[in-house]
Amino acid sequence: MDKLNSKVVKYFYTTMVRIRKFEETINEYFLKGEIPGFVHLYIGEEAIGTGVCANLLDTDFITSTHRGHGHTIAKGAKVKYMMAEIFGKKTGYCKGKGGSMHIADFSVGMLGANGVVGGGYTLATGAALASKLQNKDNVSVCFFSDGASNRGTFHEAINMAAAWKLPAIFVCENNQWASTTPYRTTTAIENIADRAIGYGIPGVIVDGNDVFEVYKEAEKAVDRARSGGGPTLIEAKTYRIKGHFVGDPEMYRTKEEVKKVMEENDPIVRFKEKATEKGLMTEKEMQEIDKKIEKEISEALKFASESPSPEPEELYQDLYV
Amino acid sequence: MREITFSEATLEAMKEEMERDEKIFIMGEDIARQGGIFGQFRGLPQLFGTERVRDTPITETAIVGAGVGAAMAGMRPVVDMHFADFLGVAMDEVFNQMAKIRYMFGGQTTMPLVLRAPDGIIRSAAAQHSQSIEAWFLHIPGLKVVIPSNPADAKGLLKSAIRDDNPVLYFEHKALFPMKGEVPEGEHLVPIGKADVVKEGTDLTIVSYSLMMNRVKEAGKILEGKGIKAELIDLRTISPLDKETVFESLAKTKKLMIVHEAVKTGGVGAEIAAMAAEEMLDYLDAPIKRLGAPFVPVPFSPALEKFVKIQTDDIVQAAEELCR
Incomplete structure (x- = not known):
């Protein structure tokens, strides 16, 4: 932590708060009926995307999931275009063709959220292969969760990336829930990271609600990948605070269970405590960031609501080149 | 005009295109060391090396998915499916990823990816190695599907498929590989979409x-x-x-x-x-x-x-x- 510069520390806080406020706003407007489709929230897991992406450059790639807002923001996408996309507007990242589950921003190496659970592994592996073939030193990170870790694509892609020593990093966000089914009822082993041995690559477990810890482990994995050492499997232990989707009645768990995690293990609160204790940021600095983000989100909301919907003639656009 | 086989015509297309553009690479099962199970890649690894002519694990899902990822990251992959029947293994990568990524992401990327799929009945290969499944892909917006009948078109359509910025399925009937016919040397392109x-x-x-x-x-x-x-x-x-x-x-x-x-x-x-x-x-x-x-x-x-x-x-x- 001593090596951390203030820019990175500020990035941690700004990014986590940006994700939290963005998603709270999405939650509110979805419940008001103003957002079409399905929305899956990342609240409570902000430290993972943030800690990992703090190690990445715009030229590095990530693949994301249906729960992808956090990764997208952490990789550097702009919230106003994300908001417009989620509202189905033509000013959105995907001109209203994608929605919450399919946001991409290729300009910052964000190769797309994915509506298919476990759909990202092979794509990240291919992007890493492209880097290798082009003799570039950029890396590819695949975010996925414990639910996706039981897909066959997990095995096929990690094996391929390991066999070819590709610059890929596989980040499992073990949030304890595969949609509505608890982790331990679908998976026999305690740790997803233990599977790394089967591929001959390092597997590490990290506290996914501690952004400093995530950052530190991701840094090692990114360095290793960049220098030709091949993939790493990182398992970040966390907890999904919100339902599988907004509107999920959550029959499968108690409100108390969720409340307890939020009270004891909120990654933003934990950051504040650590940052204050170590003198990395002041309360005042954090408040200024809070204000900046509030403004940014409300401007994004305004941009999204005032933006036009796609025109009928756009239906066939971008189907073929 | 000189006559070559269908298989040689596809090989010629691969050679010419790979010489022209170093972003093009090919991967699949048994293609580098063996030269393809029908010999259709023989000689390519000697010319371009085993990085660009790449043997893969037997993992069709990862092969197609990695092709999609590599295409998004600036390459122009050609993926060999071994047998068209195995497209079923990688179907999510074909119809949910490769076919939809450009549209779904509002045109932010192209998808210059070719899947080569040897199909059709040959020598009692039975139910899982003999199928003609081209119609499945006609039903999927975002894909192009080509299916040559002779050596000249095999070359011309493969070259066009490789140059196309859209995903293309290239079906090649296994019984056609030894067929001989006149094939123009050098630049010979058959337009996609023209009967x-x-x-x-x-x-x-x-x-x-x-x-x-x-x-x-x-x-x-x-x-x-x-x-x-x-x-x-x-x-x-x-x-x-x-x-x-x-x-x-x-x-x-x-x-x-x-x-x-x-x-x-x-x-x-x-x-x-x-x-x-x-x-x-x-x-x-x-x-x-x-x-x-x-x-x-x-x-x-x-x-x-x-x-x-x-x-x-x-x-x-x-x-x-x-x-x-």
Whole structure:
């Protein structure tokens, strides 16, 4: 932590708060009926995307999931275009063709959220292969969760990336829930990271609600990948605070269970405590960031609501080149 | 013009394209060390090395998915499926990723990816190594599907597919690999989406592609001897379908027959017949005739396999009935 510069520390806080406020706003407007489709929230897991992406450059790639807002923001996408996309507007990242589950921003190496659970592994592996073939030193990170870790694509892609020593990093966000089914009822082993041995690559477990810890482990994995050492499997232990989707009645768990995690293990609160204790940021600095983000989100909301919907003639656009 | 085999024609296309653009690479099972199970990649690793001509694990899902990822990251991958039947293993990567990524992301990326899929019946390969599944992909917006019937088109369509910024499925019938024919040297491009009127005629239109196109040509000669002038159309591309060429012919001949090796039910012929019924009914002088395999998996025993294959005589007979 001593090596951390203030820019990175500020990035941690700004990014986590940006994700939290963005998603709270999405939650509110979805419940008001103003957002079409399905929305899956990342609240409570902000430290993972943030800690990992703090190690990445715009030229590095990530693949994301249906729960992808956090990764997208952490990789550097702009919230106003994300908001417009989620509202189905033509000013959105995907001109209203994608929605919450399919946001991409290729300009910052964000190769797309994915509506298919476990759909990202092979794509990240291919992007890493492209880097290798082009003799570039950029890396590819695949975010996925414990639910996706039981897909066959997990095995096929990690094996391929390991066999070819590709610059890929596989980040499992073990949030304890595969949609509505608890982790331990679908998976026999305690740790997803233990599977790394089967591929001959390092597997590490990290506290996914501690952004400093995530950052530190991701840094090692990114360095290793960049220098030709091949993939790493990182398992970040966390907890999904919100339902599988907004509107999920959550029959499968108690409100108390969720409340307890939020009270004891909120990654933003934990950051504040650590940052204050170590003198990395002041309360005042954090408040200024809070204000900046509030403004940014409300401007994004305004941009999204005032933006036009796609025109009928756009239906066939971008189907073929 | 010099004659080379279908297989050599595809190899020539690969060589020329890989020399032209270093972003092109090829990966698949048994292609580098073995040169492909049909020998269609022989010599490529010696020319371009085993990084660009890459043996993969037996993981069709990861092979296609990695092709998609590499295409998004600036490469132009060609992926060999070993057998077209194994596309089923990678179907999510084909229809949810490769076909949709450009549209879903509002045109932020292109998808210059070619899947080469050897298909069709050969030497009692049985139910899981003999299928013609091209019609599945006709149903998926975002894909292009090409399916050559001869060595010259094999070269020209493969080169066009590799240069296309859209995802292209390239079906190559296994029985065509040894077929010899005239193939232009050097730059020879066959446009995707354009059918070929192989032989002009006035009495009926026979539409086909791939191996069956060769049977149709044989049938055309026999029919000519019997006084029936058939117009023969080689589709070459089945997505997008060249409706215009088919309709133009139909306006002249007023009779339509479609021939393919794939199962007749829900096949390419069904789509062409439906299009003709929707838009050209007034021109038709006879019911539309479709020839395709019966609704059954391809059986192993040669004694049974022969019943799912369309023969030249079947085409002649059906054409005669149509013109009666």
